Amino acid sequence: MPTTGVRPRVVRTAPNGLTKEQLYLFNEGSSYHSYRFMGAHLIKRRGTGGVRFAVWAPNAAEVRVIGDFNRWDGRKHVMERMGTTGVFSLFVPKIGEGELYKYEIVSADGSAIRKADPYAFYAERRPGTASVVAGLGGYKWNDAAWYESKRKKPAYSNPLLIYEVHPGSWKIKGKEMFLTFEELAEQLVPYAAELGYTHIELMPVAEHPLDQSWGYQITGFYSVTSRYGSPKQLMGFVDECHRHGIGVILDWVPGHFCKDDHGLRLFDGSPIFEGADSKRAEKPLWGTLAFDFGRSEVVSFLISNAIYWMDVYHIDGLRVDAVASMINLHMDKPPELFTYNALGGHDNLDALRFLKKLNETVFHYYPDTLMLAEDSSAWPAVTSPTYLGGLGFNFKWNMGWMNDILRYMALDPPERAHYHHLITFSLLYAFSENYVLPLSHDEVVHGKRSLLNKMPGSYEEKFAQLRLFYGYWMTHPGKKLLFMGGEFGQFDEWKDGGMLDWMLLDYDMHGGMLRYVKSLNRAYADLPSLWERDSDPHSFQWIDVHNAEQSVISFIRRGFLDYTVIIANFSGNDYRDYRIGVPEPGTYRSVINSNDIPYGGTEAQPQLGYRSESDAWHGHDQSISLRLPPFTFLLLTLDPGDTH
Template sequence: MNPIISHSLFTDFDIDLFRAGKHFRLYEKFGAHQIEVDGVKGVYFAVWAPSGRSVCVIGDFNNWTKDVHELNVRWDSSGIWEGFIPGAEKGGRYKYRIQSFNGIITEKADPFALFCEHPPETASVIWDLDYKWKDKSWMDTRKDKNGLDRPYSVYEVHLGSWRLNAEGKFLTYLELADQLVAYVQETGFTHVELLPVMEYPYDPSWGYQLVGYFAPTSRFGKPQDFMFLVDKLHQAGIGVILDWVPSHFPDDAHGLGYFDGSHLYEHPDRRKGYHPDWKSLVFNYGRNEVRSFLISNAIFWLQNYHIDGLRVDAVASMLHLDYSRKEGEWEPNIYGGRENLDTISFLKDFNEAVYTTFEGVQTIAEESTSFPMVSRPTYNGGLGFGMKWMMGWMHDTLQYFKREAVYRKYHQNDLTFSMTYAFSENFMLPLSHDEVVHGKSSILGRMPGDEWQAFANLRLLYSYMFTHPGGKLLFMGSEFGQYAEWKFDGSLDWHLLEYSFHKGVKKAITDLNALYKNNPALYEKQFSPEGFEWISHDDHQNAVISFIRKGENPKQDLVVVCNFTPVVRMPYRVGLPGKGKLTEIFNSDSKEYGGSGISNIKPVKIEKKEWNGRDFSAEVELPPLGVVVFKVN
């Protein structure tokens, strides 16, 4: 067997940045790199294990024999072990065998591995990132398609259960590049968001318990296959958002936990280093080397996989020291507060690194509390995210829609309350995977009434969502009215599209996506109070609300009227800002969606008659459980 050769990819400057928490491309140094040394081909390995007494690489190239390829520790007390193994090749499996100063021996997968064995196997695989991208057109113009003043309609997908093949197995990345891309194009979503694709050991975690932070899961194919999927989405004009999980990680024996026999990546204080809800470990955000690791990981996906956005999971759990903890189970910060100051600093560094490095990308926080300025720039004291999930809107809206129509007049505030804080953040409206599991029912399953009313309510909900300010997110299956809760180990019930009501919901979503994309009033000022104006929010008796959506050009303003009862309202008078005519451009009660077909076929003349505190008004026809959108001309 070839002996290990001393070699290093690190400079003194690299080490200084790593220690300072400011090295954001660690993947170029750590891990397994195929290189030549003095004309000899092989692989350079580097791993951080400061508590190690010895670190060996074991793998296919040495028959998994310990002590054959023992790495050299750097002289600078950085805790980095490194070395070059001649003859090691792409595709070879390997792990690090680490003997700690306290006598503990661990065998760990490479934290920087580019590829991993198919679970339940746990070894890392020597690989590369060679790929010829064909998405130059998308990347060159991404800043014009992925900004906050552009349509942001997101289709959230769990790759393992979107659709299975004829044998009941996962679709591969390559098969998804054909089927998923075509479907997203057909339905008109502007983005897909993928539940975590980074390698994870346990299917029921849905990908949220990561061990291979730099490796797309091998369940669906090779890294280049995943690149091909992203490439195809970009070529189809579809942005790609990845769920990113810097909030916690599992304690699997081959993972990051207790990596070198010490609390290396996790916080040593269990009050900060263990998550009671998910029974997983929490990163030590105050350790500079860990910050470098995490931010490098974010940069890695944006750089090497051309990802357009990162949705950061469980931000609330990171920000609050008392999250899911009882009194006495957490320790206040130095000022006596509940905020995790290390996390706040880390998230600001993360967002600054992302936005200064890449043009036209977005970071999105899943943050469920009233923590201020999550989506405000760091230079203004914010955390620096581009957007934040509007969890309050989701909760209040679903609560409202669960109610029988006869009671809705008593709860209209559940709908209108969102507008009191809608512009305090750049909000995305999420109807996500979390809302269709654990006994909550599917979105359709929450809708009251008989079958016709349930589907009318569903179309009403989606139409209200798409005309409300903010980005939109819908979990797979919801777009055609899946009856059953989501099952991570099955497939969506695609056979439902044989039935007219389900087909009608899908058609409505397709048209809502077109409405959103084709009308600047719905997106140009979607995060600004200038983009929204109430007409009436206090018609509780009829359970009707009406409002104006505005863009840069007042001539393109839209009037939206929502009827939350099954009572047809003909006529219904609406106050308006000026003269002209109302032309109906969308109606959720259309017959092609499964509705009753009550509509304003001809343009409605606006009269000089005071109503809703305005000098002008018009009488329109409101369909049952319907939303009507008008252009003013």
């Protein structure tokens, strides 16, 4: 269950119920629950209810609270400066939940700017930009059994099959009429459970002004976006996921923030969140600003935000966005914006320290959390503990595998013989990190085409190759992630302004794809050899890695007690008598044949078992002969009841 926070300390009271200890730790960069006192909190003071506001604006001449309660006239509610901490605070009596508010900040030059609360728990729906007073208490959680089961099942040695979802386009009710978290709990959760996913990964649900940013350009890091409902509704969604045995991962974006006037940019008239060096702050590729990871109050803000999603919303993990961009001062920047660290290099030393501290803190409070790095760099030991010199994540996206295999699958089949390394090279480094194999939204948008439409050939060949591809993906070492729509072969690329093309399920080939994915997911869950030893190089053994001419690979995945045999024909040729070596005598049962008719294939009566023969092959004393139709994936297991 969620922890209760930091250990008790001697509390010395500052004005408005804040403590000197809280403010000291915030300034020091060690306040990991700063959301508990910063922002707008419903409290009672001398028996009178109201809201205590607290905001960090160290270079402001004056800060005022404005809202409907004072007709947006800041002169009525001037905040008190908390010594030299840079924090301003004020208790406003007789206002409550649902009040709109902002901070009116008088900068050092005397100009007044209006800002949303960086710690606001809710915000009005765009195009409005005001913060909203919101209480987070009162929800009755029913997920104690989930936390207990999670404690008993470490992610490294258990299935991890993630369904990535953009809540605003999975399904909609009309133009800009999004499903609420409550409706997603009723529709998305049972759907994902039926298909066998272990986790749902939500693209960012923090408040953001532009729909087309998909939530990656944020103004309210603590605000659940009002597009999809209230904080309590998000709690209900997560609770429902847990009731179905599904964990929830949140895409989290600590690398940058957008420049909208009401947001963090020049918050008190000066660059306190982004830092004074504009070259270092600018992210020209996205038109955003990077956080100043060397500023202690920013560290408190960001690490508290990570803990907040786990404390308050019971989120099970964070996929940390754009790690490569965080740790490389030159990435995606023109030379005129290059800056260098104190050692003369381009590593962002502050960001590296921040990421290590982030992971140490998260695992201190939540040892069973998933911390996944979306990292395209070659930085070593991303998933090694910090005490061994690593960054401290427990999983990393395998971007190299993803780029290679998608390039390979896009080739015309006769060309694949010349690029065989694209499907085999990944095994040289597959165990250097704890990997997730991502087939994410980034690969099916902006003209990249859907996964189905990346496949060459005729209509039927596209489906056959996508089924083959999914089989290889599911049996390659590493945990799995699939973006929504991939499970039924979305033909068009993702349209963030609409919804998935659910009507495609009326067509046999798309319905067959969904059945295939469901069967593949079930096989993955049922076969420990596919996930039990993902980080152990001894769990993988090539049967034949060298058959580039025929574009066929075969290999073995081993668990502690079981193993599976995998054969994948990436060519358009039909091999009638294809022989592979197998480890033991007996009958090898077909668990998955991607060419079965129910999946959209052509084999009406596929062979269900393959009895081994005493013909030495591929270094084994036993071998089996099988038919390999074009673009076919086979997953076999040894029948324990039928051995020689």
